[in-house]
Amino acid sequence: MSGRRMEIVVSVQPQPWPEPVPEIAAAIRAMYSGRREVPLAVQVRDQLGELFADAEFASAFGARGKPGWSPGMLAMITVLQKAEDLTDRQAADAVRTNLAWKYALGLELTDPGFDHTVLSEFRARVVQHRLEEKALDLLLAVLRDKGLVTAGGKQRTDSTHVIAAVRDLNRLELAGEAVRACLEALSAAAPHWVAEVLDVPGWSRRYQQRIDTWRLPASQTKKDELALSYGKDGFTLLAAVYAPASPTWLRELPAVEILRVVLVQNYTRTVARNGREVIKRRGNDIDKDGGLPPGCRRLTSPYDTDARWGVKRDMFWNGFKVHISETCAAPAPTEPAEDAGCRCPAAQKPNLITNVATTDATVSDSTMLEPIHQALRKRDLLPDEHYLDSGYPSAELIVGSLENFGIALITPVLLDRSRQAKAHEGFAASDFAVDWQAQRVTCPAGQLSSSWTPCVQDGVPKTVVTFSKTVCGSCPHRAQCTTAKSGRRQISLHPREMTEALRRARAEQETQDWQKDYALRAGVEGTIRQATAVTGLRRARYRGLAKTHLDHVYSAAALNLIRLDAWWNGHPLDRTRTSHLSRLELSLAA
Structure with missing residues (x-):
């Protein structure tokens, strides 16, 4: 089998979700009677019904084969998993033991659930068929029908860093670990070929343990010698893989291609006049030996080829960047609403996340503004005013957003730097x-x-x-x-249009009225804080940009449900923790 795993094919026949089992519904009513608030999962089922239909995910599963679990239910389980910050094992246990989850999914009391690996398989299929946005799309469509989100109005966007689920490696460690990872992949896929071609004991002594688990040489001379040794070993290994007598399918292993890219990005290989091959390590000077490639193309790990080193002010990280957009409005006291059993002011709708965009760490904020607007237009949720920090706008974007999308950017532009x-x-x-x-x-x-x-x-x-x-x-x-x-x-x-818009924006942002209005943008910082605290947004759970983005989308859906649950139960919006000292200060000021 060449070391390759056979994929288990499952089929899906879209079916509506079962209604909550009467005995579970009675138990829920008995346990949460009176003033005790029902759990989030119960509220979601009562208020939103069958949120994720199986038919929306059917394209990711076969029409024939072993029947699998409902993909719509798996999507709901993944959202609840993010809302409660559970591992796959814990989420699978909750399906078996948590009455609120059984109520939301319409499961029998004796339903045995599924093995936790089903969730991983579900995520892989969703990413493979490019359905990462589907859960948020379906949720926002339901909320749009209920009038909780609409086009127009105000929205705000901000970005934050996301640390990749890999260890940070310097250039020396990256070169050595790329060779070791390739050796491991070849040994697993073709052990007989490795035994015939390589000196297994010699290579094992050098690459038995992860490169970053032992102390590297202290002197720069020895570091340079070690770097050249990694380079020579890497080119030797690739030469063996690409030899005519070697199986051609070895070249298709991802670890082989990653090693090739790492070597090209960090080393040069030339032939001297005497016919001797010369391998040198690339310098940082781009004009000397070609230099290193730009950061957007430079691999940082052999285990996550999408992660990149990013820098923002005094922060330096390896991973990704996520942009979160949400509705926003200044709170205004009104008469209580009577619909949907809500006990909160009718005009104070919850601020809900409308879009999540994930990029590698090198992509600038200004580059992402137009894709964000395109995604919002696709969902029919374009705002009239978009509140941003100074990292997003430019003269071109201020004019282009108004012409192409009808959006006025409320953002401080960079002042004249002359x-x-x-x-x-x-x-x-x-x-x-x-x-x-x-x-x-x-x-x-x-x-x-x-x-x-x-x-x-x-x-x-x-x-x-x-x-x-x-x-x-x-x-x-x-x-x-x-x-x-x-x-x-x-x-x-x-x-002309850009110059006049830029001068007008610079003049407006000096006024007190503009500054008072722009204060509305600050609330998105609280959203990022909530996403970090509840879903662990700043640390990727999975490797690769696609799966990281999938995680961010389900995190956004989970945060929306959490906010809706608070709104349905009449909790104040944007409620944050207030220390006793702050309360004392406010009372004294009053």
């Missing part, structure tokens, strides 16, 4: 009047520009405006305007 603007003295770019029709710019001293040159800078169309050296040289305000060696002032302008 020397004059930062020093608050002299003439900043915003002090120059632009006549777009005549293609002329007038400086604060009344002088006209001499040239208007359209160009492309960093892939963005711009216009470079230049004043003549004669005019600037004799100007009494020259010291306030420019210190360029050319003796004249140049200004780089975005296209």
Whole structure:
């Protein structure tokens, strides 16, 4: 069998969920009578009914074969698992023993449940058939029908780091571990081939244990020697795999391809004049020996090829980044609602997560804004106003979001970073009047520009405006305007709409009304904190971008159900813990 595992094929015949068993429903009513609140799982079944239909997941399962568990129920179990932060074993036990879960799923009291590995198989099939977003899509569709989420209004988005489910390795450890991982994969898949081709005792002495479990040499010279040894061993191993006499299917092993990529990214291999092969370790200088590849392409682990090193301000991590979007509105006291048994103010709907986007750690926030808007449009949940921090916007996005999606970005734009603007003295770019029709710019001293040159800078169309050296040289305000060696002032302008939008945004964000309105964005920090505390969002449970994103989507669905449960039970929205000292301070202030 070449060491390959046979996949167990299961079939699904979509069926509606059974109604809650009467004896379980009676037990729930008896245990949670009076003021005691029913569990979340019970509330979800009562309020939302059959949330995830089997037919929505049927494409991930065969029509023939051994009958499997309901995929809709498995999706619901996965959401409840995230809400209670359970392992697969604990979730499988809860299906067997937890009355609230049996009520939500419509299971008999004596239902034996399933083996915990079924959940792993379910996740793998969902990812394989690209149904990662399905659970959140179905939940939001139901909530949209109930009027709990709608298009328009206000939404806010922020991102946070996610640490990959692998150990952090430096370049030396990565090279050695890639060789070791490849050896392990080959030994498992083709042990007879390894015994015939390699010196097993010699390779075993060098690669028996994980590279990061023993102390590396202290001196840089010995580290460099060890790095070259890893490189030579890696190229030797690949040469054996790609030899004509070796089985061709060995080249298809993922560990072999990962080793090849790690070697290409970290080493150079040339042939000297005497015919001798020379292997060198790549330096950090990109102009010397090609340098290292950009961070977005550089592997950081042989066990998760999607993880990347990311940096944000003073934070440096290996893994991913997740962007969370949610509805938001300033709370307003109104009359209590009477529908759905809710005991909370009708206008104070819960803030619900509308989208989750997961990327590797190198992707910038601004790059993700348009994909986020596209995902919201697909769900028919585009907001009128989108609250963001300064990492997302640009002149192009401010104009493009309004034109393409009808969304006004409420976000602080980066201020003019020119020397004059930062020093608050002299003439900043915003002090120059632009006549777009005549293609002329007038400086604060009344002088006209001499040239208007359209160009492309960093892939963005711009216009470079230049004043003549004669005019600037004799100007009494020259010291306030420019210190360029050319003796004249140049200004780089975005296209008209972008320039005017940028200047207007910079002026608005200085007003108190704008700052008061923008304070609404701060609430998304609490959402990230809740996601971290409840679902462990900042640490990936699984390897690979697809499974990590799946985990984030089900975490978002779980948080929405938690918030709905609080809303159904009349708890205040955005409730956070208040210390006794803070309460004392508030009472004294009152």
